[in-house]
Amino acid sequence: MSSRFAGIIIDPLPGTDEYESGLKIFLRICRFLNPYNLLKLSCVCKKFNALLCSERYSISCLWKQSRMNFTPFGSMKCPEDMSNREFTKLLCIENGCQNCWNKNVRICIYWIPRVRLCESCLLLLVITKKELEQKWIVPPELIDVIPPVFHEDLWNEGNLWDESKKSYWIPHVYEIQSEYCTLKSADEKSSLLTERKQQAESTCGKMTLSKYLLLTIILFHIIIIGICAPSSVKTDQADSSKTQSTASQKPTETASLWSIFKNIFTKKQPDPNKFGKFEIEKNINETKNILVGSFVGGLSHLRPSLEICKILIERGYKVALVAPGNFTSPTNYPSIKQYSTGPEHDTKELSHVYKAIYEKPYDYNSFFLEKDEADKQYLERFEVYRRSTIDFKPDLFLCDLLNNEACFDIAWKFKIPAVGVSSSLNRRTFAPYKSDPIYGCHSNMEKGSFIERFKCLIIQPARFLYESRQRIIFLNEKRLSVGVSPVTSSLERIKNSLFLADTFFGFEIPHPVPPLYQEIGPVMQESYPPLTSELSSFLSSHQRIMYVSFGMQAFTTPENYAILLKSFLEVIDRNIIDGIVWSLSGLENFPTLSDDTQLETSEILNNRYTHIYVTTSSSLEDLTPQVSILNHSNTKIFLTHGGVASCHESLYVGKPMLILPLASDQFSNAEKLEEQGVALKLDKMNLHVDDIVRKIEFLQLDSRVKINLKRMQILTKINSKRKYRAADLIEFVMKASQLNPNNNGVKERVVDKNRFKTEGKESSEKVSNETNPEPNEPAIEDIYEWLLKEWITPDSRMGFIRGKYLDVYGVVLILFISIIGSIIWTGWSLVSFIVNSIAFLLEGKLKTD
Incomplete structure (x- = not known):
């Protein structure tokens, strides 16, 4: 029905009388909706979404009017860099955290990044100044132009004025750092820093002033509330019977600012008597x-x-x-x-x-x-x-x-x-x-x-x-x-x-x-290490880069490394690729070789060759920032061993792959990606320079590869959020293990933590006795079968013949063969009877003659 109504309003051509009259009807209806319902309405269908997200002046006024009529933020002015819809959506605290969508935690609005988050999500998305300087190695002059994000931990720990504890929004860091690294001249960089610093000072100045004003108002109301607390408790108890009848009315003029904040940040507790008393097990x-x-x-x-x-x-x-x-x-x-x-x-x-x-x-x-x-x-x-x-x-x-x-x-x-x-x-x-x-x-x-x-x-x-x-x-x-x-x-x-x-x-x-x-894949991290200054400089100075990495544990033969080096020099000489970043693991056994230009292997490995940059990832502490390299606009191809994580990261940023599988599932991954048209594979037992050069050139130039990559990139990004579903499934398994109705001691064995004892001879004997059940105890497989009964298909309990319905299909086959056999036998008998009858008549006629 909603789609049909949307069609009545939006299908007529813009500018016609039908369109304008339909739009007026739609806007009149929407005037009675609060921001939460407007947001839900915009998700009903594509047409409603297109209309309610448009930049029309009437739509902007609709969002503003809804905010003024139904929220305590009506007097707040919409920021210049946000539309009224975006601003209203940001203020909808009842929608929960914008990152984890949890509605059962305290939500705050952070004005610097323009987000609405819970405290735990915010801490994942910000980084302190100390970490920026020591781990990310961001220059101090670049940190100074990033506006800091103030959050509750700074107040609780008394670190509001501690420079090292200042937090910065990670996407802001990435944005400014990438913009800074793309600039080549010192004048351009200085100009960018000056401009950004003015913006940061302006933003922080406004935020600080508004914070002081807000704190003053809050403290004033806390004092008033402290004085009026006893009477307010009695009033609340006396008026509790009237709460439901007045819930739909607007706040009165005498409502205090404290009640507004209380309604916003305090989750309304459900009435235990509304649906009858219901108790949940504490454990x-x-x-x-x-x-x-x-x-x-x-x-x-x-x-x-x-x-x-x-x-x-x-x-x-x-x-x-x-x-x-x-x-x-x-x-x-x-x-x-x-x-x-x-x-x-x-x-x-x-x-x-x-x-x-x-x-x-x-x-x-x-x-x-x-x-x-x-x-x-x-x-x-x-x-x-x-x-x-x-x-x-x-x-x-x-x-x-x-x-x-x-x-x-x-x-x-x-x-x-x-x-x-x-x-x-x-x-x-x-x-x-x-x-x-x-x-x-x-x-x-x-x-x-x-x-x-x-x-x-x-x-x-x-x-x-x-x-x-x-x-x-x-x-x-x-x-x-x-x-x-x-x-x-x-x-x-x-x-x-x-x-x-x-x-x-x-x-x-x-x-x-x-x-x-x-x-539940691809499981991706929320953030990845940024580029080092050396890597950023190399990537910015080359336009067509191939990134090479075979992981931290894989290696191949010295002969294959020699072929790879020769092919790299060949693609550079032919201007197919003008730069290569090679991440080594320290396991490689390079041969001593030189090509026709007398370029020695040691020159390349020691970064004395301007077109090849070599990094080393021998441990987790000094990992090459692979995702940041792949995400750089100048990176064109990824030469990889085909590990699952590397494939997922390359697909996420939309880069084609040349895969040299070495072991395990890498061969299967290479075949599947080649079939999808986003990669080509090499043979470690039959590696040739000409084959590598030809495939690198093909991956760069073929238009079908780019189309297939875009398709796979969309699939990868859509599926990358399924780790939250995985967490939900794990939670279900844990909580379901406590709800076995056929207790019979199973619950105690699965849940009771008293079965764990301290180490020692007595505890070892106790554990041994506990974990070798008597014959009449239910087996652990029975517990699993109960825990996951919603997922276990009935055929697994029916046996092979019944589960595959082979008995039913067998009977059907026998009946089919019997019917066909009966038809054939009947037909054969009928034909035989007719033939015998004709033969008998002919024989009688011959005897008569």
């Missing part, structure tokens, strides 16, 4: 603990889990991490406690494993090399998980899937819900047309021949399962030694668990996904 809302676990660690495997956990921390949850290295240092995730499993995963130290993986053809035998190395560490990892579980007392495990059986086993042992996190759905969802390059097959078998499809669906998976069997037996022996029951397959323990995949439609091959597997 549902208590603080919960989440333990994140990863075998490999590192940015690509931990970032999705920890970015989701940042949201949960804001909601009041506590998070700890079990992973190698020191990932949650003050510069990364300081609010997350870490239980380290040892030093960072270093492929160079494990060269006996990874040299074969990275430098030889990759197949499932290469996959098992890494798996065998991980299985050897099972008992050590299990012990770390056991100790951290006893110490941290988690209510839920969030386990990275790669080689992380210990995480799921400890969750099973302590009967705690576990949620899995993975970068893809390759081997966890089935579709006959979907395969894996580790089988020697294509990711998409749509164009495969019968022989190829038969091999990739039957033969190769069967060989993989056969090879896996011996490793499952080996791991089961270790499980029995720590009191964990054995499994028959790698997915048995977690078949009814919730899995979150850091991927999205468009990146994956389209296929049906079971409800227990939820796509």
